[in-house]
Structures are given as structure tokens and as C-alpha cells.
Amino acid sequence: MHDDARHRAGGEGAAPTAAAPAVRGNGAAPRRARVPGPPPSRPVHQEQPMTTSPGPSPSPGSAWLPPEQFAETLPKATVFGSVFFTDERDHPLHLRAVYSSTHPWQWPGGTTEAGERPWRTAVRECEEETGIVVSGPPRLLAAVFGLPGAPWPYATAGYVFDGGRLTDQQIKEIRLAPEEHDEYRVLPLPQWRPLMPARDFDRLRRVMEARRTGRAAYIGAWDWED
Template sequence: MTTAWLPPAEYIATIARATSYACLYFTDSTGRPVQLRSTYARSESWQWPGGNMDPGETPWQCAVRECLEETGMAFGGGPKLLGTHFIGHQGDAWPSNHIGFVFDGGVLTDEQIVAFVLDPVEHTEVGVHTVAEWEAIMTPGNFARLAVIDAARRAGTVAYLETP
């Protein structure tokens, strides 16, 4: 039996599709995670500098671009993956799978954090807290992502997360 090959457009219509995001995970000099308070997030107001990938953009390019747009800081480090996050199809709320790439942004000085320039349309403040303090502030699902990524960074490993 011979399998007929489909033209790429027809084949792509038969497989799962996904949107994607990329971000940078930073801590301060004492190891406390740094996050931005979003003005538009529906379920979680705290997030890392990052966002959805543009067409033709790699995850790393997206993370660096979004960091510059959201903090005013031109990130000069190289790509070090901390984790990949798969979010399953959310029905009408998000009718596609969503895949995230979390890169290690390293340690920021207090001066670098204070120098962030936030776009008030997107973010209202910078938060720097211990992991335990973030647990009391964040939604459980997004805190779980933070805890897993923070643990991966401390262990020097890469995390894989799934959110149904």
C-alpha cells in the first residue's frame, strides 16, 4: 500500500496547531523572582517580561524583543532555556494549544530593576518578592509555573509543564 503525500497546506490542516509565547525569567541579587503587573491579563496580573511570538520570529527573538518593549532593557545575554510550557486547547476562551518558552534572564541588580521603563498601557509596576511571598499574591496555576521554573533554575535543569 502506498501513502499519498498531501501538499503542505492540506497536511497542516490535519494536525494540531498552536500559538506560542516566550519570556525571560529574572531574579534580583538575592534570588527573588522579578515580575511585571499586567493591565490586561484576565486571570493573572503578574507575569515575566514576554509575550506572543510574531510571524517569522523565533522564541528567543520574541523573548528579547518583548523584554525591550516591556522594560526598556536591551537584554544582552544568550539563550538558556529554563522551561517549556504547554497549555491545552481552552475552548472558545483560547481555541488553540499555546506553547511557551521560558528563558533564563539571569540576575538583575537593584539599579537595573529600578531603571525599567514600563509602558503604562501594558504594565503598572515591577514586583520583586520571594517565592513564598509570590505564592500569596498569584493565582495557584501561575504560581505553580513560577515555582517549577525557579526550581529548574536553582537546580540547573530544564522544566516541562503542562496545563490542561
């Protein structure tokens, strides 16, 4: 997941205890729009128009904008989805990014594409980066939000999903995408502390706690550094 570009991995909702990932993706069928029928007939009666004294005209600043113009005034954000794995001893898995020296150890995941939902992003990116295909239903561990900064002009909103516990054989079969990652490691939680920035380790600790308790974490200050 790209962190300088940036696809930084990052939670809300309940987070049940993890299960080992299956090898099948999960999609959602599109909904059909409901077309309302004609309204029931009813008698129509005429009312006399009400006369009111004219009020003051709205000031220019209070006028309603067309939706497309109003949208241009709103803050913008990029969205990501990522997958958190451990081994069967609950040791977290990370991938080492070749493109980021600031946040080198990351989870499989990336930025959403047009028309894509975060869970679908997490599943797609995980398969591309590791060869592992996770199946649903989604189990949310953390929602992550960060304000924009000098390196990137948009806010960041992301979702960390639980990929479950991998067997030793599944870990051995991981296939990295060399243009993105050159190594993976599975280590006990304390051993990750010296390998990553303090706030990356704090995020990892909170995601581990979310899995343990079944209560998703909200990480609301994952801001871009200036």
C-alpha cells in the first residue's frame, strides 16, 4: 500500500474475533431502483391564495448553490481499505514498502478506485500484494482519519479489516509484488516497536486491541506530516 503517494493503511462498528481467511472474494449485487406507482385519487379543493407582506430578499451569501458548485467548496478526501493479518500465535504480519522510508512497514491494502467501496479495495489490493484472497463478511477493526498536510492536499479516510489468522503454510505461500514490497515479517507485537514510527506502532497496538475485545477502534488523528 502506497504511503508516499499515498496509500497509507489505516476503524467503527463491531469487530468479531478473527477467523482464518477463505480463498474467495465477496461482491455485492446492485440494487434496483423502486419506481413509485401513481398516487391514489382524492378530491381536490380550491383554497384562496394567502396574502403575505413581502419579506427581505436573501443576502447573496445565503443563497442556495447548485449541487455541483456546492461540492467544489467542500473538503476532499482519499479513501483506503486494508487487511490486518496475524499468524496463529497472534503475531502481526507487515509488508515492507520499497517506496516509503517514513512508513516502511505496512498492511496489505491501498487507495480506492473510482466506484469502488473500501472492502472491495482491501480484497483487491490484498490479492495483488500477497496472493491471498480474503472472503467476507467484512470484519471492521478500525476507522482511520487524517487531515491534509504539506505532502498531500486531501484528507485521508480508511478502513482496516480483519483478515484472520494465517497458518504457517499460508504465510510461506505469500507472493509479494516486487514493485511495491520486498519483504514480509511476522513478529510478536513488542518487536515491531523499534521498526516503525511511534504513531504507527500505536495504531498497530490499537488494532490488536480491537481484535481482542471485538470493539472497533477509531483512529482520528492520522494526519499528514508537514
